[in-house]
Amino acid sequence: MSSTTVQNLVKEHPDAITAGICAVLVFCGWLSLNLGWLGLSLLILPFAYVIGGYASARDGLTTLFQEKDLDVDLLMIVAALGAAILGLWQQKYSYIIDGAVLILIFAISGALESYAMQRTERSIRALMSLTPDTARRLLNGLEQIIPVAQLQIGDQILVKPGELVPTDGKVVKGYSTLNQASITGESLPVEKTVGDEVFAGTLNGNGALILTIHQPPESNLIQRVIRLVEQAQTETPPSQQFIERFERGYAKVIVIIGLLFGTLPPFLLGWTWADTIYKTLIFLVVASPCALMAAIMPTLLSGIANGARQGILFKNGTQLEKIGQVKAIAFDKTGTLTTGKLEVMQMMALNQDEAELLRVAAALESLSEHPIGEAIVQTARQHKLQWKQAEQVQAQIGKGITGVLDGKRAMVGKATFIQDQIHLDETFFQYSQQWEKEGKTIVWVAYGDKLLGIIAIADTVRPTAAKAIVHLKQLGISTIAMLTGDNEQTAHSIAYSLGINRIYAGLLPEDKAQVIRQLQKQYTTVAMVGDGINDAPALATASVSIAMGTTGSDVVLETADIVLMADRLEKLEYAIRLGRRSQRIVKQNIIFALGFIVLLLIANFTGNITLPLGVLGHEGSTVLVTLSGLRLLRNEQT
Structure with a gap:
């Protein structure tokens, strides 16, 4: 294994490496003690304490001195050091092993939690690798490969078949289908042609596309997604804020109860000081709210990652x-x-000649920028109709549009606009009123001295x-x-x-x-x-x-x-x-965490639970709660 590989491994999984080293040292210390090599055991175990407990001690002391508060990290270290001191005082060296095992299990738990959180964040980090670093810019007919960051508004870029779209843009030439699953969660490819917008990170199909850049690369959709999700990971929801406030007060209460528990039993219950201190150390461990702290955020972050995969x-x-x-x-x-896009829904033409109706309307509306006109022209094109350009075209806002076509006057607009010039058939009025009741906009079309028909236009659901x-x-x-x-x-x-x-x-x-x-x-x-x-x-x-x-x-x-x-x-x-599942899982986690703390406390007071067993139960519950939250990474079955 090369030094670079080792460095990358340490950089990516520092908690796991620390826990592994700590495990080796604890095993060697335990083996030495059981072989009767006490001196070697007492030489090895302090290194296990320092390597496995350094991060927790640092975090706990930082919280204590900078924030004037207590946290579970400090309680764990106090319990481990207490076990070591008790072991030396009573010459029960197995207690020193117990303290080392406490630190080891705490380190392993931290490594597992880090791994669990990395799984949650992996879906988010994957977004950052979706866009290529370079783009094919077209300049004066020549193709240049340049960094995406150098693209400017107005530039045209070429996206070849099978390539990822480097940044958001609008299609100015070409037709293709794009796989947008990484951005929108759509399972089927989406057709894209001239005028359509495409997004960075989507995969082009079999057609070549020429795009024009309409916004800076740093403002593209996928970059906005990344920024917003990163922001979501740093913000603490109210439920987690409550748990964190609760944890601060809870830790103080645990310390006070621990002091009473460590001093009163010899006088009230006749316990030995060694047993009292040992049970107090176990109490500090099992009463710590680690599992409770892990009940919410892993769940919510998993839900956020799940939603991002689904286009939410x-x-x-x-x-x-x-x-x-x-x-x-x-x-x-x-x-x-x-959809917000108007479409021709129905037509009624004189003598059933819908082609003539559309042709005349399109000849006028092709020179208009009104959405109604665009809908008529689009429908005429879909019918593959050809029309001459109208002349002397004039639009009257809110009424309609007029022009001359083949020497005859043509008009498109409201009934009140048309009826000033020609007679309107009563039958058409009946259909018009019925369509208007259905929420459609009615356009009347006249050519020469006769009515050609009516067109019903509406926004499509x-x-x-x-x-x-x-x-x-x-x-x-x-x-x-x-x-x-x-x-x-x-x-x-x-x-x-x-x-x-x-x-x-x-x-x-x-x-x-x-x-x-x-x-x-x-x-x-x-x-x-x-x-x-x-x-x-x-x-x-x-x-x-x-x-x-x-x-x-x-x-x-x-x-x-x-x-x-x-x-x-x-x-x-x-x-x-997804929101309801997150609520259920959070509630389940909180109930499980509190229930396990209660069970461990009862076992400590009434049973003969050992320090390593208490740590195993405590940290095991924390890992289980964290893994429970990761259930939200699985897609909801509907």
Whole structure:
């Protein structure tokens, strides 16, 4: 094994190396004592104490002198040194072995906990290796390989088949499918073509793509994910803060009880001083709240890592706890329950000539930047229609657009705009009114002196939205509301199709926040899901705020507590299940930790438990609690 390999091993697993050396020294000390080589044993064992207990002693003394507080590390060292001193005083050298075994088991426990936490963090660190260091920049038709950090807004880069996308960008040329599982948790590749956004760290399929950089590389999605998850790891949720406050007071109580336990039994119970001190040392060990301290954070960090793998970004452990407590959920409509993109839903043409209807409408709307016009043009292209460019095109805001096509006047717009020029058939009015009741916007198209027909346009509901609402209700979240600035008619139409019966329409941003406050008075813990800047006040007010990661604005992504990276509403159910699992596991861990402490204390007072056995039980419970928290790394089965 090379020196470099050894150095890397020591650097990656220092706790395990320390525990291994300590184990060898303890074994040699024990073997020497049993062979009658007392001097050699007393020479070896101090090294075991120092090597195995140095880190704990340093941490315990730092807490004592800098923070004027006690912690479990110091209690362990005091117990081990007490056993050694007692062994020398009573010439019971096996006690010195007991103290060394205490330190050894404590060191092994620390190594196992470090390994467990490394497993939790591995999923997060893996994100950092997803993006390549270089990119293929296209400049004056030539390909240059440069560091990603040198890319600037406006640069064009080439992503060849099978390569990782180096940074976020928009497709300007090419077509391919991208595997986005590492970022969004989607299992199937997603088609990407001109105008679509692609994310750093996603894997390109069989087609070559040319991207234009629209934001600095350091602002790409995966870097934001990394920063937010790193922040989540450093923030302490309220439950953990409570446990830490409890631990400080608890340690002081243990010391006071330990002093009483170490002085009163010889007078009250007739114990020998040696037995009293030995049982006191065991008491200090088994009463320490190590398992209790490990009951929460490993669990929450495991949940955060699990969520990241599924395309759910929890910004801190607090929100993982809260999402499991949600009693009501409010959704924004546009861009959240719907795609936010208008589409042609229905058409009714004179003489059934839908091609002519679309061709005339597209000839005018192709020169417009209005979303309704874009939807009409897109549909005409899907029908592979060809049209001439209209002339003398004029748009009248809020009414419609006019122009000349093949020498005839063409008009597209509202009924009131068209009927000033030509007669409108009553049959078309009946269909128009029916479609408007369904929440659609109606566009009338006229050419020459006759009406060609009407086109119904609407924002499309997300394909998974209805299923997501059903699953949320099955989870027991009976109150699901929709908040929108849209009119009552459109809002009720969308809500009815999704099975939402609590509707708030015609809302301004501050109105949405007020609705959230009203729901909180009734249900306490309320989640809000949104994507636009107008949702920011409501998101900030909600108990748990959830943003759509792809369509969401930067303001919303910063405001929200949880981000659904792929805009997949069905992942909301997974997030709630994950939150509830975390609550269950935390409760189980706390009950187990406290129960084991009580059992060990009873065994110490009533039985003949030894110091190593007490340490083994104490540290074993800590490791079990830590490993129990790691159960959240497993995906939830739904």
